[in-house]
Amino acid sequence: MTQRRPQLHELSAIQRYALAVLAVSVALGIALLLDRFSFRAAEVPLLLFAVAIVSWFGGRGAATLALLLACVIFDYFFTAPYYHLNISRTDLPYYAIFASFATLVTWFSTVRRGVEADLRLARDRLEVEVAERTQQASLLDLTHDSIFVRDMDDVITYWNRGAQELFGWTAEEAMGKRAHELLKTVFPSPIEEIRAELLRSGRWDGELEKARSDGTRVVVASRWSLRRDERGRPLAVLETNNDVTERKKREEQITSLNAELGKRTSELEAINKELEAFAYSISHDLRAPLRHMSGFTELLQKSTASVLNDKSKRYVGMILEAAKKMGNLIDDLLAFSRIGRAETHKTAVNLEQLVQEALSEVKQDTSGRNILWEVGGLPAWYGDRSMLRLVLVNLIANAVKFTRTRPEARIEIGCGGQEPNQIVVFVRDNGVGFDMKYVNKLFGVFQRLHPPDVFEGTGIGLATVQRIVHRHGGRVWAEGAVDRGATFYFSLSKSQGV
Amino acid sequence: MSTLGRILLVEDDPKDVELTLTALDEYNLANEVVVAGDGEEALDYLYLRGKFAERSGENPAVLLLDLKLPKVDGLEVLQQIKSDARLKLIPVVVLTSSHEEKDMVASYRLGVNAYVVKPVDFHEFVNAIKELGAFWAVVNEPPPGSIKKR
Numbered sequence: 001m002t003q004r005r006p007q008l009h010e011l012s013a014i015q016r017y018a019l020a021v022l023a024v025s026v027a028l029g030i031a032l033l034l035d036r037f038s039f040r041a042a043e044v045p046l047l048l049f050a051v052a053i054v055s056w057f058g059g060r061g062a063a064t065l066a067l068l069l070a071c072v073i074f075d076y077f078f079t080a081p082y083y084h085l086n087i088s089r090t091d092l093p094y095y096a097i098f099a100s101f102a103t104l105v106t107w108f109s110t111v112r113r114g115v116e117a118d119l120r121l122a123r124d125r126l127e128v129e130v131a132e133r134t135q136q137a138s139l140l141d142l143t144h145d146s147i148f149v150r151d152m153d154d155v156i157t158y159w160n161r162g163a164q165e166l167f168g169w170t171a172e173e174a175m176g177k178r179a180h181e182l183l184k185t186v187f188p189s190p191i192e193e194i195r196a197e198l199l200r201s202g203r204w205d206g207e208l209e210k211a212r213s214d215g216t217r218v219v220v221a222s223r224w225s226l227r228r229d230e231r232g233r234p235l236a237v238l239e240t241n242n243d244v245t246e247r248k249k250r251e252e253q254i255t256s257l258n259a260e261l262g263k264r265t266s267e268l269e270a271i272n273k274e275l276e277a278f279a280y281s282i283s284h285d286l287r288a289p290l291r292h293m294s295g296f297t298e299l300l301q302k303s304t305a306s307v308l309n310d311k312s313k314r315y316v317g318m319i320l321e322a323a324k325k326m327g328n329l330i331d332d333l334l335a336f337s338r339i340g341r342a343e344t345h346k347t348a349v350n351l352e353q354l355v356q357e358a359l360s361e362v363k364q365d366t367s368g369r370n371i372l373w374e375v376g377g378l379p380a381w382y383g384d385r386s387m388l389r390l391v392l393v394n395l396i397a398n399a400v401k402f403t404r405t406r407p408e409a410r411i412e413i414g415c416g417g418q419e420p421n422q423i424v425v426f427v428r429d430n431g432v433g434f435d436m437k438y439v440n441k442l443f444g445v446f447q448r449l450h451p452p453d454v455f456e457g458t459g460i461g462l463a464t465v466q467r468i469v470h471r472h473g474g475r476v477w478a479e480g481a482v483d484r485g486a487t488f489y490f491s492l493s494k495s496q497g498v
Numbered sequence: 499m500s501t502l503g504r505i506l507l508v509e510d511d512p513k514d515v516e517l518t519l520t521a522l523d524e525y526n527l528a529n530e531v532v533v534a535g536d537g538e539e540a541l542d543y544l545y546l547r548g549k550f551a552e553r554s555g556e557n558p559a560v561l562l563l564d565l566k567l568p569k570v571d572g573l574e575v576l577q578q579i580k581s582d583a584r585l586k587l588i589p590v591v592v593l594t595s596s597h598e599e600k601d602m603v604a605s606y607r608l609g610v611n612a613y614v615v616k617p618v619d620f621h622e623f624v625n626a627i628k629e630l631g632a633f634w635a636v637v638n639e640p641p642p643g644s645i646k647k648r
Binding site for chain 2: 284285287288290291292294295296297298299320323324326327330331334338
């Protein structure tokens with residue numbers, strides 16, 4: 001009903017007054033004609049009819065004109081004396097009745113027209129409102145949210161397209177049904193409590209489980225708003241639902257993954273504890289027999305010094321050497337494992353100062369050596385001071401060790417590049433170097449590229465370096481060539497690492 | 499003199515006992531040593547209980563204490579000594595195989611006077627023991643109530 005009915009009588013003012021004159025004239029003409037053929041007293045209904053017609057179609061002004069014209073004509077043509085505006089005493093009541101009757105007809109008609117015009121206006125307004133509401137309702141259809149309205153008896157009165165898409169019921173199927181029955185809603189708390197909350201605050205939200213038309217369950221984040229009438233009485237509930245089934249599923253997955261992670265973590269912690277106990281036991285139980293071997297062998301060496309031949313003495317010496325070597329291996333291994341287990345205590349570290357400390361420690365063993373030191377500038381960085389110091393000591397001591405065959409050793413320490421979140425530090429020497437095809441073996445535990453009688457060592461130093469650098473979120477790598485020196489790099493990251 | 503030593507060595511491993519005694523012998527201190535094989539025996543000695551009930555009531559000049567001991571371990575012995583007003587003045591030297599930081603920290607917390615890790619190398623071991631024995635049993639002036647130097 002959006003189209004307005006065409007108006008039959010929307011006439012201009014001139015037309016309306018013309019209608020008044022015309023209608024009264026026609027009525028007069030017919031009345032006179034009928035009078036000629038001796039039809040008496042036809043003028044009263046005819047003129048009243050004309051006045052009524054004009055009142056109906058011409059409005060108030062035209063009606064008044066028609067009324068005046070009718071009264072004059074009636075006086076002039078149909079009351080004695082005829083064809084004169086005077087009225088005889090005998091015809092005066094007759095005239096008065098006609099005039100008042102015509103006035104009454106005019107009055108009724110105009111009042112009736114006024115009411116009709118008001119009604120029409122109200123209808124037009126209503127049509128506009130209906131159009132607006134319809135448009136708003138179709139806007140609600142555009143949203144992806146599922147929205148429906150239910151009255152206080154839970155009966156669905158509005159159902160948008162989102163609701164149809166989510167629950168599978170069309171608006172025709174859903175309207176008039178009870179919402180919670182149709183959707184088999186499962187509430188997280190008693191419905192009375194939810195209703196009480198809704199009536200108290202005007203809104204409620206929470207997670208609900210509902211059923212689709214095909215029976216599958218869906219978890220929705222539901223928001224309810226209460227609509228009240230102008231007197232404040234609850235009228236309807238607007239319910240908006242969003243499908244959170246997937247999110248819910250993912251949340252559950254995350255929860256179970258977290259639980260799994262927690263389990264793994266505690267397993268790892270247990271393993272770590274075991275390792276710690278293992279290292280402790282190595283520290284105690286493995287060293288003791290070694291100490292005994294070494295101790296008693298030495299006592300044996302002393303007590304048999306006069307009886308043993310050189311060969312036997314050499315054997316005893318080798319036992320002692322082996323025991324000492326094993327002691328060193330155990331100590332290094334323990335130190336290595338301790339670095340893996342120890343917590344890092346990160347602070348701001350002055351790397352230049354740290355290099356100087358490492359140098360003074362290493363230089364204690366460089367007497368008689370000719371070493372040219374080149375130490376470049378290094379920035380302050382963030383890390384575990386004692387661990388980083390160990391890295392530098394290891395790398396510098398290595399450089400000193402592997403340049404031993406050089407008449408003039410050159411060892412360079414510097415910064416090989418700095419980015420906002422990362423720096424690279426290098427230690428370069430002109431020593432015996434290494435073959436790049438073994439570069440991967442450099443950082444393994446107990447991996448060595450030189451026989452122990454040429455360069456001593458347990459093969460734990462670079463493994464320790466690598467472990468510390470990894471714990472600082474960096475990496476270590478090396479470049480070198482046989483007899484042409486080696487360069488060891490390590491990067492330190494600012495943000496990563498433990 | 500067997501129950502009247504200036505050094506109480508608490509050590510469960512007989513080989514370690516022998517090596518320690520050999521080392522102390524180089525300083526002629528072996529006769530001054532009383533050996534306790536576990537923590538309980540050490541406490542028996544200090545409290546004059548059990549087989550030490552008959553000894554004279556003076557404290558040793560120094561206690562060389564291993565940490566890993568049967569029955570009552572070294573840290574418990576240390577705790578007992580340092581929490582007893584009559585014993586807390588006895589210098590206690592922890593003599594252990596362990597490099598473990600937590601043992602070291604725990605020992606110092608309990609008030610140990612020195613912490614020595616037994617070196618694997620016999621020379622170093624002998625030197626360490628000799629120095630310990632010489633310092634604590636000879637050079638150091640023991641607290642009142644201890645066995646006096648000869």
